[in-house]
Amino acid sequence: MIYTVTFNPAIDYVLEVEDFNLGNVNRSKDSYKYPGGKGINISRVLNILETDNQALGFIGGFTGEYINNYLRELGIQTDFISVEGDTRINVKLKSGKETEINAPGPNISERDLEALFNQIDQLKSKDFLVLAGNVQKTLPRDIYSRIQARCMDKDIKVVVDTTGEALISTIKNKPFLIKPNHHELSQIFDVEIEDREQAIIYSKKLLELGAQNIIVSMGGEGAVLVSQEGIYYGEAPKGIVRNSVGAGDSLIAGFLAKYSQSKDTIESFRWGIAAGSATAFSMDLCSKEEVENLVKSINIKKIN
Numbered sequence: 001m002i003y004t005v006t007f008n009p010a011i012d013y014v015l016e017v018e019d020f021n022l023g024n025v026n027r028s029k030d031s032y033k034y035p036g037g038k039g040i041n042i043s044r045v046l047n048i049l050e051t052d053n054q055a056l057g058f059i060g061g062f063t064g065e066y067i068n069n070y071l072r073e074l075g076i077q078t079d080f081i082s083v084e085g086d087t088r089i090n091v092k093l094k095s096g097k098e099t100e101i102n103a104p105g106p107n108i109s110e111r112d113l114e115a116l117f118n119q120i121d122q123l124k125s126k127d128f129l130v131l132a133g134n135v136q137k138t139l140p141r142d143i144y145s146r147i148q149a150r151c152m153d154k155d156i157k158v159v160v161d162t163t164g165e166a167l168i169s170t171i172k173n174k175p176f177l178i179k180p181n182h183h184e185l186s187q188i189f190d191v192e193i194e195d196r197e198q199a200i201i202y203s204k205k206l207l208e209l210g211a212q213n214i215i216v217s218m219g220g221e222g223a224v225l226v227s228q229e230g231i232y233y234g235e236a237p238k239g240i241v242r243n244s245v246g247a248g249d250s251l252i253a254g255f256l257a258k259y260s261q262s263k264d265t266i267e268s269f270r271w272g273i274a275a276g277s278a279t280a281f282s283m284d285l286c287s288k289e290e291v292e293n294l295v296k297s298i299n300i301k302k303i304n
Ligand SMILES: Nc1ncnc2c1ncn2[C@@H]1O[C@H](COP(=O)(O)OP(=O)(O)O)[C@@H](O)[C@H]1O
Pocket: 180, 181, 182, 217, 218, 219, 220, 221, 222, 223, 236, 237, 238, 239, 241, 244, 245, 246, 247, 248, 249, 251, 272, 273, 274, 275, 276, 277, 278, 280
């Protein structure tokens, strides 16, 4: 079974505004709302790709209830822990460029954390655990690493998709997969990573430090995969970008959907890129048909 954990879910509120003008009243042409947060997006795309999974994490208030109901109506199993305060609303502004404002989210108490640890302790060998998204500022920065440590005596494949210290602290515990985008990779090493060659150099360092598979996504430029099996590059297909929110999450879900059936890392990488791009070309997340259409056109090149 694949479990996703979202510490800080969100309703993604997408506003389309023509010629956004800062400091003035703007009217939006259209607006949409979707349940979001990285683990939740991964659960939704796994479900789209007909892969069973369960969504865990913390929700609160009317916004949390909206997310839980939405996922259950899609047929996704959920076992969220209820916290005090409302789950956040993140604003995604489309006006030529994409601007995102992500809110802080409710506090997580010691008791809430204990409840999550109890759930993690029920996981079994061969399960996948995805730890995704930002963790609230009030929590210790190594919280993902502590969760990983609880899985070490079982054969659980842990996937981490976050940034900064929360990500760095997990590398020593040998995560199965990490997926920084090139900006996040730049942040880790405090350098400017702008091309594939640089992304490879720094991913190799993460491999040496313990990560088993590193995918660095680079938006429309595709992604690189660095693992013990070698170094690969996958070009992203061309298309009209409608809303790239959730593209990175979709990449992870596409990878896991394929990997959990086939254990074929390279083919899974191809599916990941297809799912990421199919989401970028959609207003909401991808559809199964779009992913299946795109996957045929994606060429994976071995670099080393
Ligand atoms: N403009 C785009 N054109 C085509 N594919 C895209 C585009 N933006 C994102 N993607 C696809 O989604 C994947 C993840 O996107 P990226 O923006 O790097 O992730 P994140 O959302 O984590 O920042 C890319 O590797 C690519 O396959």
